[in-house]
Amino acid sequence: MLKKRLIPVLLLQNGQLVRSEGFSLHQILGNPVHEVERFNEWSVDELIYIDISDDDAIDGRVDMKVRRDSSPLDLLESVAARCFMPLTFGGRIRTLEDVRARIARGADKVTLSTAAIETPELITQAAEAFGSQAIVAVIDARRRDAGGWEVVYDHARRSIAPSPSEWAVELERLGAGEILLQSVDRDGTAQGYDLELIRSVTAVTHVPVIALGGVGRLEHFADCITKGGASAAAAANIFHFVELSDRRAKRAMAQAGVDVRLVQTPPAQPNKGRR
Amino acid sequence: MSVRFGIIDYGMGNLRSVRNAFEFIGADVVIVERGEDLAEVGAVVLPGVGAFGRGMEGLRSRGFVEALERHVRQDGKPMLGICLGMQLFAKTGLELGEHEGLGWVDAVVERLPSAEGLRIPHIGWNDVHGEGPLFAGMGHPSAFYFVHSFHVAPAHDGPFVSGRTEHGARFVSAVSMGNVHGVQFHPEKSHRCGIQLLRNFVALARGA
Numbered sequence: 001m002l003k004k005r006l007i008p009v010l011l012l013q014n015g016q017l018v019r020s021e022g023f024s025l026h027q028i029l030g031n032p033v034h035e036v037e038r039f040n041e042w043s044v045d046e047l048i049y050i051d052i053s054d055d056d057a058i059d060g061r062v063d064m065k066v067r068r069d070s071s072p073l074d075l076l077e078s079v080a081a082r083c084f085m086p087l088t089f090g091g092r093i094r095t096l097e098d099v100r101a102r103i104a105r106g107a108d109k110v111t112l113s114t115a116a117i118e119t120p121e122l123i124t125q126a127a128e129a130f131g132s133q134a135i136v137a138v139i140d141a142r143r144r145d146a147g148g149w150e151v152v153y154d155h156a157r158r159s160i161a162p163s164p165s166e167w168a169v170e171l172e173r174l175g176a177g178e179i180l181l182q183s184v185d186r187d188g189t190a191q192g193y194d195l196e197l198i199r200s201v202t203a204v205t206h207v208p209v210i211a212l213g214g215v216g217r218l219e220h221f222a223d224c225i226t227k228g229g230a231s232a233a234a235a236a237n238i239f240h241f242v243e244l245s246d247r248r249a250k251r252a253m254a255q256a257g258v259d260v261r262l263v264q265t266p267p268a269q270p271n272k273g274r275r
Numbered sequence: 276m277s278v279r280f281g282i283i284d285y286g287m288g289n290l291r292s293v294r295n296a297f298e299f300i301g302a303d304v305v306i307v308e309r310g311e312d313l314a315e316v317g318a319v320v321l322p323g324v325g326a327f328g329r330g331m332e333g334l335r336s337r338g339f340v341e342a343l344e345r346h347v348r349q350d351g352k353p354m355l356g357i358c359l360g361m362q363l364f365a366k367t368g369l370e371l372g373e374h375e376g377l378g379w380v381d382a383v384v385e386r387l388p389s390a391e392g393l394r395i396p397h398i399g400w401n402d403v404h405g406e407g408p409l410f411a412g413m414g415h416p417s418a419f420y421f422v423h424s425f426h427v428a429p430a431h432d433g434p435f436v437s438g439r440t441e442h443g444a445r446f447v448s449a450v451s452m453g454n455v456h457g458v459q460f461h462p463e464k465s466h467r468c469g470i471q472l473l474r475n476f477v478a479l480a481r482g483a
Contacts, residue, residue: 001401002394003399005399045399084470103289104291270300
């Protein structure tokens with residue numbers, strides 16, 4: 001049986017790892033390349049990096065030890081060289097060439113969010129060129145005061161007419177291989193997933209849905225799968241602030257009856273000087 | 276014994292992660308682009324993501340079909356096929372038309388059977404019930420990362436089947452035939468079990 005997945009989402013801003021709250025508050029956490037080594041030791045199933053920078057500037061603060069000249073693609077390459085699990089890289093992808101560049105530098109999949117809305121044909125073109133499995137379409141959803149949700153983009157400053165479930169069906173039709181469904185309201189709040197939102201999308205789609213936004217306690221992870229119908233549970237902040245959150249999350253998911261990959265063996269170590 | 280591993284580049288997807296994984300475990304790896312280059316390596320890795328017909332065309336146009344026959348089948352150089360690389364061992368592939376494969380396994384590569392509630396492509400971590408030297412030093416079953424829609428369906432079951440996995444129905448997820456090994460999953464993306472499997476292959480090649 002196919003396992004349900006646990007996925008940390010790492011946000012990059014100007015070369016730094018940051019945390020996000022309500023899509024606007026960003027706090028610097030550290031060096032993104034070192035993080036992958038930590039996650040390789042952990043029992044997570046995939047990694048998603050999303051570059052949320054507005055421009056190409058690199059925050060080369062000396063105390064963070066990130067080289068000033070490291071572009072997001074250089075970071076991707078460094079991360080990919082150490083990442084022995086599926087790696088998704090997203091953010092600021094607008095053209096087929098952007099997709100190609102990320103896959104060439106070691107990404108297994110890319111996320112498309114603003115581009116999916118402004119140029120939906122890019123999803124089809126990218127799926128034809130690299131396979132649907134390489135294309136993750138992002139839906140950022142925000143609750144409406146009148147009920148239901150709206151799909152937002154451009155740092156949640158703009159929205160489109162279709163609901164998240166309608167938009168998910170369209171994204172799947174266009175060729176997206178997975179949907180990363182994020183709740184803007186729950187981002188950084190630690191209140192748990194927006195299960196109603198997740199259900200509304202998983203009920204109408206056939207591709208795997210990755211749920212993101214709101215995990216604050218380890219018990220929250222299983223909910224998006226058992227109650228929401230998601231194929232993967234993703235989170236960002238908890239992995240930075242809760243000790244041993246990966247294996248404890250896995251154990252909590254298993255205890256809730258979710259079929260997950262559990263790891264007992266010691267981590268893989270590189271061979272040195274044996275060329 | 277020092278063995279150089281040649282990763283075959285035949286235009287079917289990114290070789291970077293396979294190369295990274297072999298380098299991580301200290302193997303001497305090179306990318307080979309022409310069939311004649313197989314003379315320079317002691318073991319062969321055939322990765323690949325994409326359609327069967329295009330894969331065979333890629334091997335043929337770069338002179339790999341005859342070179343593999345000679346270096347792997349006749350001279351016995353160890354070989355590991357990954358994903359499409361394993362599928363190409365089959366006689367026939369049915370992805371986007373009927374295509375002739377390398378013909379090393381009496382098998383057809385066909386679409387995974389679909390069923391209600393079953394998602395195809397089969398993407399994600401799944402258990403492999405594996406046996407033999409490639410699966411030494413890990414739990415049984417162990418989970419590996421899969422991304423595929425087609426699978427190798429042998430005409431007859433036999434001892435060459437070294438791994439099985441369930442997705443709706445049970446399918447062949449690994450084969451071993453003397454010096455030739457194939458896995459449907461991606462060891463280079465399967466964390467420590469994947470790294471262990473590659474180490475096992477490297478050890479087999481060094482001992483060969």
